[in-house]
Amino acid sequence: MDDFFSKPMRILLVDDNPNNLKVLSETIQGYGWKALIATDGESAIEQVEYAAPDLILLDVMMPGIDGFETCRRLKANSITQNIPVIFMTALSDTTDKVKGLEIGAVDYITKPFQQEEVIVRLKLHLKISHLTHTLEQRVQERTAELTQSLQQLQQTQLQLIQSEKMSTLGQLVAGIGHEINNPIGFISGNYSHIEEYVKDLLRLVNLQQQKLPYPDLEVEELVEEIDLEYLAEDLPKLLLSMHQGIGRLKDISLSLRTFARSDISSxxxxxxxxxxxxxxxxxxxxxxxxxxxxxxxxxxxxxxxxxxxxxxxxxxxxxxxxxxxxxxxxxxxxxxxxxxxxxxxxxxxxxxxxxxxxxxxxxxxxxxxxxxxxxxxxxxxxxxxxxxxxxxxxxxxxxxxxxxxxxxxxxxxxxxxxxxxxxxxxxxx
Ligand SMILES: Nc1ncnc2c1ncn2[C@@H]1O[C@H](COP(=O)(O)OP(=O)(O)OP(=O)(O)O)[C@@H](O)[C@H]1O
Ligand SMILES: [Mg+2]
Incomplete structure (x- = not known):
């Protein structure tokens, strides 16, 4: 806070009375601060915009727009609205004091001025204004920090859900892939033998029919019953489609295992x-x-x-x-x-x-x-x-x-x- 008062404050004095201006600027300069001066409301508003004083001391009665209107316009402008305004009123003017405070002034001082009182009040309001400003900044910073933390939290939550979802789904899929892989392995391993055996058996039947062209009645009945001719023609086709089926199962199993690849770490x-x-x-x-x-x-x-x-x-x-x-x-x-x-x-x-x-x-x-x-x-x-x-x-x-x-x-x-x-x-x- 001492730091804050060590830099010279800039106070804008707005009054049409040269005498008042003289007394006030001497008081302010005597304290080591800088006094800016305006003699009517309109030029004061103009000056505030570019000179950005730390505080404004504003007379009520002035030619042109009066102090109240000047204050209203300053408060309506986002650039100037936060600069504290203190009215200067005659001692007896209670209505003016109230009105001034109502339209946004932070305080009033009464004429004739007490030098010490002016400085004390100015210091108080400069300090409040500075604190308010710092506080607003802190709030903004904290809000930004909190918003960021909240976003981070949401992201982390998503990550947790995602990895949980993935590990459950991944485990399930990997499990199924693994489970069906073993039976597919032995079906496919045995298949080649079956194919070979079937071919051998068919060859044998064929050969027997050639070598023993007059089989007995019982054999002939069975040949008819099982429709041997059709069987011998259909069996290789069935084997082929089984072979394709095994191929599909292998694809599915591979897909399951491909899908479940959850190489999380790298x-x-x-x-x-x-x-x-x-x-x-x-x-x-x-x-x-x-x-x-x-x-x-x-x-x-x-x-x-x-x-x-x-x-x-x-x-x-x-x-x-x-x-x-x-x-x-x-x-x-x-x-x-x-x-x-x-x-x-x-x-x-x-x-x-x-x-x-x-x-x-x-x-x-x-x-x-x-x-x-x-x-x-x-x-x-x-x-x-x-x-x-x-x-x-x-x-x-x-x-x-x-x-x-x-x-x-x-x-x-x-x-x-x-x-x-x-x-x-x-x-x-
Ligand atoms: N292809 C699409 N056509 C039409 N609407 C869609 C499509 N994709 C997404 N949406 C809309 O986006 C919303 C959000 O999708 P998101 O996948 O995030 O959630 P969800 O499908 O509702 O639930 P889940 O968590 O089960 O996926 C959906 O509810 C739907 O309204
Ligand atoms: Mg969805």
């Missing part, structure tokens, strides 16, 4: 398309037609992407969130859209941009789109338009965090009501 090189494909595989059952909702077609147009250094499990989760939202939007449609003939399409396009510096992944649907008010809020944690129990409103908030904070990328959405929605993700290479 980034690894990852082929984005594998992630998208494994996600689509997991969502396949939701893409099929569902009674009253037609099937959803997924069209992929993949560019030549290099592998990306990333957290694969997290990126897969982003793809999952966005594609699942699109499917949700299609589920909503058939109640709302009359032209049911338009095919439901999710289009996924990838490409390399900006001279090989970034990849973009665009996921687009032709569902109902969003209203601008909804679109403005989709990345907010807990914002959802879905029924309780159906949506938590975290999907896109988490996706945003994963893309922007964890991968220094961008995620943007553009949506047109009753046309569809497009999400564009950009990731640096």
């Amino acid at each position: 980034k690894v090189e990852f082929q984005i398309h594998e992630g998208i494909n494994s996600t689509l595989m997991l969502l396949k059952h939701r893409l099929k037609d569902q009674g009253n909702r037609p099937k959803i077609e997924v069209v992929t147009q993949y560019g030549e992407l290099p592998p990306i250094r990333c957290y694969p499990g997290q990126l897969n989760q982003v793809f999952m969130n966005i594609i699942a939202n699109a499917i949700d939007a299609f589920d909503d449609i058939h109640q709302n859209r009359s032209d049911q003939d338009i095919p439901y399409i999710i289009m996924i396009t990838t490409s390399v941009e900006c001279q090989q510096q970034a990849v973009t992944i665009c996921i687009e649907d032709n569902a109902l789109g969003m209203h601008p008010e909804v679109q403005a809020r989709i990345f907010e944690p807990s914002f959802t338009t879905k029924a309780v129990g159906k949506g938590t409103g975290l999907g896109l908030a988490i996706s945003h965090q994963i893309i922007v904070d964890k991968h220094n990328g961008q995620i943007n959405c553009s949506s047109t009501c009753s046309k569809g929605t497009q999400f564009i993700i950009t990731l640096p290479i």
Whole structure:
């Protein structure tokens, strides 16, 4: 506080009486402060704007606009409103004093002036004004700090939820992938033997028929009963389709394990398309037609992407969130859209941009789109338009965090009501 008074204060004196001005400026200068002078209201207002005094001493009765009007105008201007104003009134004028305080003056002093009293009052109000200013600044700083802490807290919360969600889902998926991998292993391992045995047996039957052209009645009856000719023709076909089935199971198991890759601690090189494909595989059952909702077609147009250094499990989760939202939007449609003939399409396009510096992944649907008010809020944690129990409103908030904070990328959405929605993700290479 002493620091504060060590710099010379600048006091603006506004009075049309030269005598008063002389007495006051001598008092102020005597104290080591600087006195600025104005002789009417209008020039005072002008001077306040550029000279920015620390305090104003204002006479009530002046030619032109009076002290009250001058004060009102100063208080109405955001640049000058916080400078404390003290009125100078005649000792007897009680109404003036009250009126002055009512329109925003902090105090009054009475003529004739008592030098010491003037200085004491000026000091008091300069101090209050300084304290108020400091306090406002502190409040602003603290508010900014608190806002920042709150944001950090929300981010941390999201991260916790995200990793919890991911680890539960990841564990489940990894578990299933692992569980089905073993049976697939032995089915596929035994398959080659079965194929060989069956071929051998058929060869044997064939040979026997040739060498023993007149079998006994019982054998002939059995040959007829089991329709040996058809069996011998059909069996290799069955084996072939089983072989294909085993191939599909292996793909699914691989997809599950690809999806569940949650290399949390460090980034690894990852082929984005594998992630998208494994996600689509997991969502396949939701893409099929569902009674009253037609099937959803997924069209992929993949560019030549290099592998990306990333957290694969997290990126897969982003793809999952966005594609699942699109499917949700299609589920909503058939109640709302009359032209049911338009095919439901999710289009996924990838490409390399900006001279090989970034990849973009665009996921687009032709569902109902969003209203601008909804679109403005989709990345907010807990914002959802879905029924309780159906949506938590975290999907896109988490996706945003994963893309922007964890991968220094961008995620943007553009949506047109009753046309569809497009999400564009950009990731640096
Ligand atoms: N493709 C889309 N078409 C229409 N609206 C969408 C689409 N994607 C997101 N939205 C809107 O954005 C909101 C927020 O999506 P977000 O994924 O964050 O939460 P949610 O899907 O409601 O819940 P969950 O946490 O289960 O994902 C949705 O409730 C929906 O209104
Ligand atoms: Mg969602």
